[in-house]
Amino acid sequence: MALHCGRTCRQYLLHLAHDNVDFRLPEIKALLSLRNRPFDTSETFKEKSPFCQLNGLSEEDIQSIMSRTVCAKSAFELWGHGKSTAELKASLLxxxxxxxxxxxQHNSTYKINVYTFNKTLVFEDRIKKIDALDFLPFEGKVNLKDPDHIFCLLEDYGSDPNEIPEEPFHIYFGRWIADGQRELIRSYSVKKRHFIGNTSMDAGLSFIMANHAKVKANDLVYDPFVGTGSLLVACSRFGAYVCGTDIDYNTIHGIGKASRKDQKWRGPDENIRANLRQYGTESLYLDVMVSDASKHVWRKGAKFDAIVTDPPYGIRESTRRTGSHKDITKPLEDFSGESHVPVSMAYHLSDIFADLLNFAAHHLVLGGRLVYWLPVYRPEYCEEMVPLHPCLTLISNCEQTLSSHTSRRLITMEKTKEPEESDRLMHLADPRFTPYQGHNSFREKYFSGLTKKNAKENAKTTSGE
Ligand SMILES: C[S@@+](CC[C@H](N)C(=O)[O-])C[C@H]1O[C@@H](n2cnc3c(N)ncnc32)[C@H](O)[C@@H]1O
Structure with missing residues (x-):
């Protein structure tokens, strides 16, 4: 650590929550990039560690991350750290x-907390650790209830609950700056939400998606598979104007069967607008409408700052799209003179993702982000399966495990160039841009017809071995 460290070269420590582990760094990176700040971590950072040191930032940068993050619990100005008590002391000095x-200062009050990861300490041991910090020049008075300043000793005992070491692997000491927004997970829980459906997105993941998408005040955000609007709720919380479409008339109009088990039919005001009203963001609600994502309704030139969505996987909702006379193979005379032939066709997952990426390439602003979930069959998964597009750059790809054999991956892409005719041709010619057909049997694999042996054989066939 530099001796004459000014305000901007201080080090900061984030204490990350230990759930959604894969999503944490991309969230912090996205929030930093919202401020055009670099992501510069200490070389000692480990993916699974709940502690993340950040360099080259100001306290305002850290405050701004903490005002949005649901992955970080707290942030500290790091005063010292080391692999042992002696190293910590030397670093603090x-x-x-x-x-x-x-x-x-003598006219201020303070308290020191002790936090241990992967170990529980008895009260006496905590007090001993606090007493061992008496070499620091604290001049104020201790106030446990309402101190002016809070300090924290954080000890990392690794992540293996079966092998907890006697002494911590690493110890940190710092001044508490701010807590993150974990509270939103509780206050926006779908359990207390006005209008929900079978596939309403969990509050924590909805906020993570809005953060990965770098949604900010006055942005225009669109969800083409809007369902009950959970993602619109999260994006409007960060000040974005929101709109969505869905093929399901009942969901869009908030009618039909209720999803709550103690209720048969949806009530008169169970709709997406009412959800935003519940959280005080109705003024940011533009509208939702019935529309099929395979035949979108937006005029050329309509642009969104972000597209945040959870397409259907065909598990709890069907993957259907509207058809047309062109799609009908049986002779039209068989429809005995009807003027309108309603047609509904299977909407294959690979087509859903190809359409989504193509739509994003045309309807995102430059620098705008597409954030969506991609269901995968884990034994077969490899990075090449993630759909690509010449105008979209892959930013992050995070796994959430659903079962031993299935998971969904949160894909974040950024639009880095406007589409040209040559992109369309490249899209057709380049195998990297060819939709991966394996997604289409996700439903069958989810209900697990495939054994691991079959999966390996399948993987060999798809990779052309
Ligand atoms: C996983 S759900 C989205 C849930 C939503 N995020 C929420 O929180 O309620 C997928 C949605 O896609 C809709 N959908 C299915 N096929 C569609 C299509 N072809 N076009 C538009 N929406 C479609 C379904 O009706 C369903 O509401």
Whole structure:
């Protein structure tokens, strides 16, 4: 750590929540990139660790991350750290006194917390650890209820609950700056939501998606598979104007059978607008309408700042699209003179994703993000299965396990160029842009017709071995 460290080169420590582990770094990166700030972590960072050191940022940058993140619990100005108590002490003694002084003054109050990861300490041991910090020049009075400043000793005992070491692998000490927005997971829980459906997206994941999409105030965000609007709720919380479409008339109009087990039919005001009203963001609700994503209704030139969506996987909802006379193979005279022939056809997963990426390439602003879920059969999964597009750059790809053999991956892409005719041709010619057909049997695999042996054989066939 540099000796004469000014305000901007201080180090910060994030304490990350230990759920949704895969989503945490992309979330922090996206929030930093919203401020055009680099993501510069310490070389010691481990993917599974709940602690993440950040360099080259200001306290305002950290405050801004914490005002949005649902993956980080708390942030600290890091005063020292080390692999042992002696190393921590040496590091703390090197920290510039002028950086500490404003928080240690005699007319201020403070308290020190001890946090241990993967180990529980008895009260006496915690007190001993606090007492061992008496070499720091604290001049204020201790106040446990309402202190002016809070400090924290954080100890990392690794991530293996079956092998907890006697001494921590790493110890950190810092000044608490802010907590993240974990509270939103509870206050926006779908259990307490006005209008829900069978596939309403969990509140925590909805906020993670809005963060990965870098949704910000006054953005225009669109969900083409809007369902009950959980993603619109999360995006409007960050100040975006929101709209959506869905093929299901009942969902869009908030009518039909209720999803709650103690209720038969949806009530008169169970709809997406009412959901936004529940959270005080109705003024950001543009509208929703019935529309088939395979034949979108947007005029050329309509642009969105972000597209955040959860397409159907065909597990709890069908993957259908509307057809047309062109799709009908039996002779029209068989429809005995009807003027309108309603047609509904299977909407294959690979087509859903190809259409979605193509739509995003045309209807996102440059720099705008597409965030969506891709269901995968885990024994067969490889990175090549993630659909690509010449105008969209893959930013992150995070796994959420659904069962031993299935998962869904949260894919974040950024539009990096406007589509040209040559892209369409490249799209057709380049195998990297050819939709992966394996997604189409996801439903069967989900209900597990495939054994692991079959899966390996299948994988060999798809890779052309
Ligand atoms: C996984 S759900 C989305 C759930 C939504 N995120 C929520 O929180 O309620 C997928 C939605 O896609 C809709 N859908 C299925 N096929 C569609 C199509 N061809 N065009 C538009 N929407 C479609 C379904 O009706 C369903 O509401």
């Amino acid at each position: 090197r920290y510039p006194v002028e950086n500490m002084a404003p928080y240690l």
